[in-house]
Amino acid sequence: MTKTLYTGSGLTRRGALAGLAATTAMTALPRAAQAQDVTLRWWSPQGAPAQVAAYETQIASFEAANPGINVMFETTSDEGYAPQLAAAFSSGEVPDIVTHLPSFAVQSYYANDLLEPFNDVIDAIGADDFYAGANNVYLAGDGNYCGTGIGNSAANMLWLRQDLMQQAGIDKAPETWDELRAAVSAMQTGGIFGAPLPYGLNSMTSLIFIGFIHQAGGHVFTPDLEVDIDNEGTRNALEFYKEMREFCPPGATNYSWGESLTAFVSGATATGIYTGRVLINVNTQNPPIADHVTCVTYPRMSTDIAPWTFNDFPSVMIPAQSANKDAAKAFAAHLFTPPGYIQQLHAAPGHVLPVLKSINENPAYQDNEIIQKYPGEVDLMAASAAGGFNLGYESSDHKSNDKAGQIIGSNAISELVGRVVLNGDNVDEALSAASKAISDIMAG
Secondary structure, eight states: OOOOOOOSSOSBOOOOOTTOOOOGGGGGSOOGGGOSSEEEEEEESOOOHHHHHHHHHHHHHHHHHSTTEEEEEEEOOTTTHHHHHHHHHHHTOOOSEEESOOHHHHHHHHHTTOBOOOHHHHHHHOGGGBOTTTTGGGBOTTSSBOOEESOBOOTTEEEEEHHHHHHTTOOSOOOBHHHHHHHHHHHOOTTOBSOOOOOSSSHHHHHHHHHHHHHTTOOSBOTTOOBOOSSHHHHHHHHHHHHHGGGSOGGGGGOOHHHHHHHHHTTSBSEEEEOTHHHHHHHHHOGGGGGGEEEEOOOBSOTTSOOOOBOOOOEEEOBTTOSOHHHHHHHHHHTTSTTHHHHHHHTSTTTSBOSBHHHHTOHHHHOOHHHHHOHHHHHHHHHHHHTOBBTTBOSTTSOOOTTHHHHHHHTHHHHHHIIIIISOOOHHHHHHHHHHHHHHHHHO
């Protein structure tokens, strides 16, 4: 969820590393890699320097094994990928491979015939090596897989400062909303705010608030995908989100992922809500608090309600308009081979977690300072993400929703939050408007 700007012409190029052999995963795919003078364009919103260095390793090893194929990496942005891809699909000037978008976006693109089926790539990687059920979220209505996950994420963990908890006399991590409200109130002192929740008209607000709805026992859709956001859970979530506003910095009205992350890492807030990227950022940007940071699953209204972890299932997909599909499939499979995949995961340990059992068990993956320093936190995030959900996959009882990406892009849910929480609008009217907006998208 790194905030990066779209470059349009490629962020980086590197020379090939000679002597690296083709991976076994690629041998199961068509040998389009024999083609000459092919340039693959790779888009991703994940473009932090350490991640780009890992991409360079992966690109270089692929190019060395496949003479005549070059790969250009280009960054998009978390908030801007939708219009960028819309323009690409409209013009036909598409990237050949796109990674790190949420699974619900992949389902939406596939439902509109914009993506290539991904079955043979999954088979080339090794279908049995994925964690059980890892690809269920990518199973489309026609029986094909529309993509696969390049990792798992636990995007709404509650991050805590144990030193501030101790100073405030808090002896255990909050499990319920009442306990969370009491904790942030006690820790909001000396210029430190309690929490960095987002309230802006953007995707983070929508995605995080969906988690609050579920943590109140609610939902956006019924299992059969009937719009049902106007329920007791949503109403309780809106009330609690309003109560939490006083414990968030004034700028939270415009917070998205980057601002929320920075608020906690910098020490401006006593708690955080984010993935495991917090760990590497704290250790590199604010070492004095690094030994005091931990995480738990985000509190819910009561302990009778099961935790609900938001996993956006960072993905890999191939546009159907690509003129280099076979080469793109070979490169997609290559992204999962060590050591490149491990280096990519190590770029932000705990942020994107492995989807392959063999990688998680690989000593090279486990041999990482952050993973070894925070084993409990990393294990908790891995377990939480494995059982995680998102709007395209609200629960194990829900059908897959291929309109989820459009709903998030419409900001119907973040607008609901803004109307009720920031503007004080009538809850009934705001929920009615949100329901209609979502229903119109589903009917379109």
